[in-house]
Amino acid sequence: MTTYAAPGGRAASIPLLGREVEPTLFEMSVPGRRAFQLRTTGLPETSIADLIPDLHLNPSVVEIAEVSERDLVAHFTRLSHRQFSVDLGMYPLGSCTMKYNPKFCDAVAAMTGLNGVHPAAPASLTQGWIELLWTLEQRLVAITGMAGATLQPAAGAAGELTGLLLIRAYHEARGEKRTRILIPDSAHGTNPASVTLGGYEVTTIPSNERGLVDSDVLKASLGPDVAGIMLTNPNTAGLFEEEIQDIAKAVHESGGLLYYDGANLNAIVGVMRPGDMGFDVVHMNLHKTFATPHGGGGPGAGPVAVSERLVPYLPGPRPVKNDDGSFDWASQTTSIGRVHGWNGNALVLARALAYITVHGSDGLRRVAQHAVLNANWLRVRLAAVLPAAYDRVCMHECTLSAATMKAKYGVRGLDVAKGLLEEGFHSPTVYFPLIVEEALMFEPTETESLQTLEALALAVERVAKRAESDPESLHAAPRTTPVSRVDEARAARTLKATADAV
């Protein structure tokens, strides 16, 4: 194995029992080998086939990897040691809010009283669960300044689609046919995708030189065919949209509604509420602000809270509290229907309620304050090597630019990000927002200490020195991680189907 002394002096390569490449389970497969199987049914093996009608039996043999439990555990343990995770180190991925997830939330989700319950169990047997969900709904409504909420959407983008369907239901109930949604050019990619999926057309509003939505263009774009506007505040450049109340007034006067992409709620939680800014719909990424784990595309949770006028259309059934203090499920006839097979990703919801309860309103306010303080500390600390794209106070994330570094030494934002991997830090978000040249977006979150922030700043400075003295080494970075520089376009274009290995 080639080892490379990282500039930071950190131990770099992980010896994987002499293996450079971990074999796949199919490559490890030996016919007849299997992991321990626990028989719980008590039925003799032959009778299982008798119980299932032929119609439902697959006549062909399904090829699966045959490995022992020992090899299986070793395989996944080795793989887990090759990962970078939020439990391992700082993960300043802008827009993603990769904050540390406290372990007490895991303890709550591990309670058998919660995770041993089938979602189809009747309300009479699941009073505790329904109370939990009802309480969470109340808390989210209070935090966002809205009138009602649904907990069903499985992630942020699912929340966006739900919100757009609610906006559509509202306009249709009023007999209005509106076809367009306005979105600033700094928006997260899921916003225009959700708009299209929701059956609307996107009208893009440019940002001005201060990184804020151009409110003159926005107002000029309003009309009787505009169903609403999707904004996030702070926006995806990490900047606060100062004219939000003025914008809300103009949108409402033209008959449109305002959607708040609450993925950035970490910046304002406990300090300010989207409802007070004039928004009608907000989705929250519980897997960001409320410290439940992110996992490759899920499971997350993207509850949607709405203003009074949209409550009748919320997905159902929703948890309700009866006059006698008991809990139940209720649906409204005007509801847009279900957006999830069950009640949402329930254990993620339980984690979020635990987090909110333990913090209380003062604790949540401190979350936002420290997140904003940390981002601004980093912005100022790094100004000499990576200047901010917009020279002003930011919110919970700072958008820096490697444009000068590129012009001087030919080192791009991507090279800086890869160089940071060699330093033991996860990369910041690169090339987002799209409107900033060589963007590097750092979101330290409130969970990182001053010492860790300083360590990151020193690491960025070392990378900047290498850009000047040895730019080629950064073009080749990372050289110390289990996987070195990959051809990112090829990975997406030339898919390696698992079936090939069978």
Ligand SMILES: Cc1ncc(COP(=O)(O)O)c(C=O)c1O
């Ligand atoms: C601003 C913003 N909006 C929406 C989303 C989509 O959330 P999800 O990934 O949970 O679908 C994200 C995710 O990173 C985001 O940062």
